[in-house]
Amino acid sequence: MRSLVETPAHALRKGKTMANRRILILDDDAAVGQTIQWLAESLGFAAEFATKPEEFFERLTSTSPDIIITDLVMPEIDGVAIMLLLAAQKCRAGIVIASGTDARVLDAAQRSAKEHDLLILGVISKPISREALRSLIGEGNADQLLVSHEEQTAISEKLEITASDLQRALDRHEFEVAYQPKIHCKSGAPEGFEALARWNHPDRGVLMPDDFIPVAEQSEAIDFLTSQIFDRSLQWFSEHFSQSNLKLSLNLSAKSLVDILFADKLSRLCRQYSVAQDRIVLELTESSAMGDPTLSLDLMTRFRLQGFHLSIDDFGTGFSSMVQLVRLPFSEIKIDKSFVMEAEQSEESRSVIRSIIELGHSLGLRVTAEGVETSKAFDYLNTLGCDLAQGYFIARPMGGEAALAWANQRA
Numbered sequence: 514m515r516s517l518v519e520t521p522a523h524a525l526r527k528g529k530t531m532a533n534r535r536i537l538i539l540d541d542d543a544a545v546g547q548t549i550q551w552l553a554e555s556l557g558f559a560a561e562f563a564t565k566p567e568e569f570f571e572r573l574t575s576t577s578p579d580i581i582i583t584d585l586v587m588p589e590i591d592g593v594a595i596m597l598l599l600a601a602q603k604c605r606a607g608i609v610i611a612s613g614t615d616a617r618v619l620d621a622a623q624r625s626a627k628e629h630d631l632l633i634l635g636v637i638s639k640p641i642s643r644e645a646l647r648s649l650i651g652e653g654n655a656d657q658l659l660v661s662h663e664e665q666t667a668i669s670e671k672l673e674i675t676a677s678d679l680q681r682a683l684d685r686h687e688f689e690v691a692y693q694p695k696i697h698c699k700s701g702a703p704e705g706f707e708a709l710a711r712w713n714h715p716d717r718g719v720l721m722p723d724d725f726i727p728v729a730e731q732s733e734a735i736d737f738l739t740s741q742i743f744d745r746s747l748q749w750f751s752e753h754f755s756q757s758n759l760k761l762s763l764n765l766s767a768k769s770l771v772d773i774l775f776a777d778k779l780s781r782l783c784r785q786y787s788v789a790q791d792r793i794v795l796e797l798t799e800s801s802a803m804g805d806p807t808l809s810l811d812l813m814t815r816f817r818l819q820g821f822h823l824s825i826d827d828f829g830t831g832f833s834s835m836v837q838l839v840r841l842p843f844s845e846i847k848i849d850k851s852f853v854m855e856a857e858q859s860e861e862s863r864s865v866i867r868s869i870i871e872l873g874h875s876l877g878l879r880v881t882a883e884g885v886e887t888s889k890a891f892d893y894l895n896t897l898g899c900d901l902a903q904g905y906f907i908a909r910p911m912g913g914e915a916a917l918a919w920a921n922q923r924a
Contacts, residue, residue: 536650537578538562539569539595540611541587545639549582549611552643556650566590570598578606580634580650585612585622593622600629607632609649613639620859624851636858674725676732683737687713690746691910694919695762695881695903698895703923705760707796707903708746709910710738726766735768743782749913751786759920762794762824770797773808776815790820794845798826810841817842824881828869838876846873850884853904857889870897 536553538560540546546562553560561576563569566589573581581599585592592610599608608631610622619636626633635649682688692706712720729735743763750761769775783790795816813823824845825838838846848869855862866882873880882894885904894902908919 534558534580535576535578536560536580536582537569537572537576537606539566539581539583539587540564541584541589545584549641549646552641552646553582553650555643556647558650566595569595573602573604580607580609582609582611585610585614585618593625596622596626596631597629600626600631605632607634607650609634609646610636611639611641612636616859617861620855620861623855674728676728676734679725679729679732679734679738682712682714683734683741686741687715688738688741689713689912690742690749691912692746692749692916693903693910694908694916694923695760695901696907696923698882698891698899698902703759703920704901705762705792705794706750706916707762708742708764710742710764711910730766730768735766739766739769743779747782747786747788751788753913753917754920755787758792760792760794760822761788762796764796764826767798770809770812771805773812773815775812776819776821779816779821780819791822793820794822794824796824796826796847806840813841813843817844838872843878845879845881848880848882848899850904853882853884853890853894854886856893857887863893866894866899867897870899874898 534557536550536558538546538549538553540549540562541564543562543564546564550560550562558580561572563572566587572578581604583592583595592612596608599606608626610619610626610633612619612622616638619638623633623636637645637649689711691709691711693709694706695704696702697704710722710726712725714720726735729738746761746763754761772778779793780790783793797813816823822844823842824847825841825843826847827849828838828846837843846869848866852862852865852869856866870880879900881901881903882890882899883903885891885894885902885906887906890904891902891906911919
């Protein structure tokens with residue numbers, strides 16, 4: 514039996530052509546399945562369809578498709594149950610959800626699949642047109658997603674990071690900083706950079722924060738890691754932007770919010786590098802403020818009194834966001850990237866974005882949108898009066914020299 518984990522992107526890297534790229538379709542209506550098959554074949558794919566779940570999974574094993582197109586509403590089993598079974602098999606095919614059901618249900622199904630680490634290429638409402646299908650899977654549109662998803666999954670499955678690994682990395686100064694630009698939506702002028710930790714692992718390459726921050730927070734390593742990242746970021750910022758008005762955003766872990774003197778320590782570090790506190794934005798997720806509400810209130814108030822800005826990150830993803838926003842002295846809201854990235858397809862996400870921007874402005878706060886990956890998303894945010902934006906459309910996170918070059922060019 515061929516492994517589903519290594520089929521789609523593995524085949525693409527071996528030079529699979531469009532003609533031998535395979536699509537498997539699941540739809541209980543044979544006429545619909547046949548139509549989607551013809552559409553896929555007209556785009557140059559090898560395609561087949563199944564109307565029964567048993568037949569679908571048999572063909573899944575025997576053909577190892579690169580892309581799966583599945584309906585949501587079927588008499589024997591629904592599409593969410595299908596995707597749960599695919600996740601249990603660690604399926605790495607790209608998945609297109611096709612259904613005539615309500616758009617909100619389509620969006621919810623898509624989010625559910627992503628939570629189970631499935632690669633969702635997109636959703637299509639029935640009846641499916643050739644152009645809609647081509648926009649998702651045609652002309653290599655899905656290739657990069659398939660490859661990156663497989664590679665990231667392979668890395669994640671191999672990682673077994675321990676506290677000792679982190680301590681050795683800290684001792685060897687293997688952690689580096691990437692800087693992602695933020696710009697003003699209206700003018701396009703640079704606002705500053707967000708400093709993001711990267712682990713330059715000697716054997717595994719560059720690791721992202723999601724790979725090591727949870728382990729660091731469960732050990733004593735988080736304080737040392739925060740100290741290294743802050744020190745390196747402030748040094749770089751001071752060397753290159755001491756005469757500018759740009760700001761530097763730094764991420765704070767909930768585990769760091771237990772020391773009432775933290776604000777004093779950070780102020781001393783800023784003075785050491787001659788960086789004014791009002792040019793520093795401290796980004797905290799709402800969960801960061803939930804451990805000890807009183808201590809959080811005291812510490813964050815001290816941050817503001819000493820000149821630091823405070824940003825509530827990933828706003829809109831937690832149940833107590835509104836409570837935290839009202840009780841704590843934030844100066845900025847960051848709209849979670851999940852809403853921004855889904856805005857083009859989801860009216861619900863657009864409604865959430867509009868509401869957050871209106872809420873932020875009504876409270877006198879600046880609003881930043883992260884996850885801006887297309888010109889359409891950026892233009893939409895601009896029409897709503899969003900203040901700041903960051904994301905791949907503007908610039909990816911980059912090393913210090915590249916970030917300096919970007920700032921000089923932008924200026």
